[in-house]
Amino acid sequence: MLASETSNEGRETVSVENRIKEIYGELLEPRNPVRNPELIVKKLREEYRLLVDVDLVRIVVASFINGRPVMFEGPPGTGKTEIGEAILTLWAGKKAFLLPCSENYDEYRVIGDFHPLMALKHGFSEASFVPRTLLAALVLGAGVLVDEIRRSSEEFQNMLLDIIDKRRIVVPELKKVFKNNDIGFQMIFTSNPEDIAQNELSDAFLRRVIRIKFNYPDPKKEAEIVRLRLNAKARLSSTLLAMMIEAANKLREKAMHKPGPADTVEWAQLASRIAELRGSSKVEARDVLEAGRVVLTKRDEDADDVEEILAEFFGRS
């Protein structure tokens, strides 16, 4: 890390690093880093209730060790965001920063900018500088989850890569280079290639990230995910759950909005709630049907398909 400047009139406390510790330190919830893939898988399951293959974690870990950012690519609701954030947190032993992308993000929004009034008073100095997420992550050695990277601009993407490559951030206005070799500072991007509304990523960007593909899980694993997540008193039978997953898979072929495991989980959860409200201790087909209508119809044009598939599996009521 950078040596702090000579101090007069207590300038130390004004250094950007200290400010960062002051502002973001509380949010970090420090803990022991977990870097063994098998242990990460275990913690993901027990602590975050996420079901992740050890192979995947190993690739992520191997990438981190080689200083490579990772991109999770796959359809929505397959756990990219949650898993990414959790892995980063475990890896660094500090809560990861989440950076949800948007078109108008630029370096000022993620590295830092100058407080206009303070800048008037002190000039462009550390005192008037307001550090932001990315700089904080670098200084503190925490991970950054860059969510939905395709929503951002190409310049922004290249800036991120440059930072992770060199593990440093230059703020010319301060004539200062922030540098940190802490291995906790890592990036995971998420991307959903099916969303045609978003930008394409450039070749240059894609060549520099390790792309890990996320798919819909097979039915057995999906059932396991639902069980892991489900938090309800009413009992959902395995047969019913298997049917729900089969129905979801059918919708994935047909509908515009393809339900991800996240939706299946929500569906099961809602069905159980409905059963409970009925005063029943057991989820029945009609609860599943009712919940399905609510959860699965995310777009009007899917309504007919959803109705048809639900009727096929759970009868009309």
Added chain:
Amino acid sequence: MQNSSAVHRPLNSREYSLEMLIRLARECRRLGLKVGSSQIEEAVRLYETYLEVGGVEKDDYRAMRRIAEAVFIKRRSEEPLFEEAWRKISPQQNRLLSMLISRVERNLEILGVNYGYKIRSKRELLESASRGRRAEKRRAYRELRNMGIITGSKHGEQVLSRDKAIRMLRGLVEKKQSLGNIMNAGLLSRLARGLPPSEPALLAETHIPEDTLRKLHPDLLVKLGQQALKAHNKDLASQIASHLRVMLEHGRRVSSAYSAYMLMRAANRITPKTALILLAQDQRLASHVLKDFSLHDIRRALSSMKPDNAARIISRLSKASSTHSLREMLSSLDVDMMGRLPSSLASILSRDEQALIKALRKYYDARRMILEYLSSSNEAYLHLASHEYSRMLGILAKLDGSLFKSPFNAMFNELRRRVRILGEVLRASENSVGSGLAAASSMLSLGEAIRLLGKAYSRGNPELRQEALRLARRMIRVRMSREKSRVLRRWRKTSFHGRLELRDSIIRLVRLNAQPLIYRKRRKGGRIVLVLDASGSMLEYSIWALLVASAFADMIKRIIVFREYSESLETSRLSGKDIIDLLFSIGFEGYTNIAGALRDAVRRMPPSTLILISDLHQTTLNLSPYMIVGELVRKGWRIVAVVPPRHDEEEAEMLRRHGARVEIVEEPSMIGRKILRAFYV
């Protein structure tokens, strides 16, 4: 196949994986996927790191594929191209595929036809002047049908076109992954259709490689064995029967126990243990078992089985044996087993004896309930327990004195003793869960007690958690000081003799008397890694090992306790608190992952001595323990596996073959001696 020359090379060098990645990249480029040399380098680097973080030394092609995918593919649209490139170079699949293809082509040659041939007359096809040739043709034909290369339809049979055949075989290879599985699938589908298994090539052999046998389903082994007997191929039948025996003893099942029994008997490979395992599955075998084995053998085999299984078997035997011999057998069982016997057995017992069995069962119910109460704090269980308990007291009161002449009298007395203790536990539990736990802990074996406390700890409210923790730590502390003083007493005894030339005399002393460990302790401080299996049946052993270890903590560098995952402790000192923290931190359910624990055990550690305490039953789909052990031995580790009498014998044999020493220890409290010996022998 163009690539087949390259794929026959050995697959274990890193150089080779580099070469594979380069070939893959080249193939990708040929298909129009841009892959630069920096990407190849990147993939190699990642792959190596991947193997390191996974602790894997061998090439792992699935991983290689996933990494190449992650690095080479930029967009979804490129996935099919990559897929195609991978197919072209994938080594294992290619080797298998080319093997299958050449087998198919050889068969076609025998039949004198080519791909795409329409079979107009089967008779004509199989016709030949010589008998031997006809038989060979028939075999070739059957095999092609089995594989699905010759297909039938309404219009007659036909050989697939070359393209179709290869596509079909490729699909088969991808799905089944091995030749054994493919043969298995073909044969089983024939069996399912009621056709006889036809693998004449196998039947002519007198010996099938163990590797192949291992891949076959036990049901198929039975069929093959029967065929071998029918063909008077006694050698093959015996080989198959012995293999079947090992499988059965390791928990594999056959769908027809009766045929398996007959096969193994005919091949002279049946043992009392296998016989009983099969009997548990098929009642018809009872009379055979009683004829084939003496009561003594049966009893011995029974006592090495789990009580539930033993109970089922006894009830099976009861239907076929004389009342007298059965009563003998029953009365000699131990109380634990007796309590779990089914009520159908009662018919051969006197009324009083029946009442005793009933009381026994109530005792176990009450005991189970009370333990459940103590680990869950759910009061309903307490009520159930006291209900069962008081009914049992009623029965026992009536029985008093009436069983004097019965062979069951000893059992009656033993039960009364246990009932008294249970009564105390019950009263203490009614007082408070905490005092109940304390009382129960003294009724249980050390392992059972720790497990109970562990469960109470993980489920209880904060207060109870504290109490459980306190009790557990105290139990361990008490035992620890007992162990320590035992060990130290020994040391004092021997130190008189050894005072003059302490160091040099150690080895000689050791040979005469396995006690003077303190010297060694000074010499070899911190050189031992202890790896402890804490799954169900092994918990007891591992706790004892920890107790012993606590007396020699400074000789031990690292302790790993594992179930599905492992927790490790770098140690120079080991307190009762450490032991309990270690045990409680890994939870009390889950799989057993020995291989994983071994890997964790040696991480960043120069070779020295590793002591593994486990029954070697691995329940996760990981590398087998012996594979890792083999590697470690090659690196210079000295490995001692300490196993209980009931352990995975096959795995133990493999461990021995790979250079480990395997020591069997009869019961948990004896484990200390084995460990101590491992310290300095």
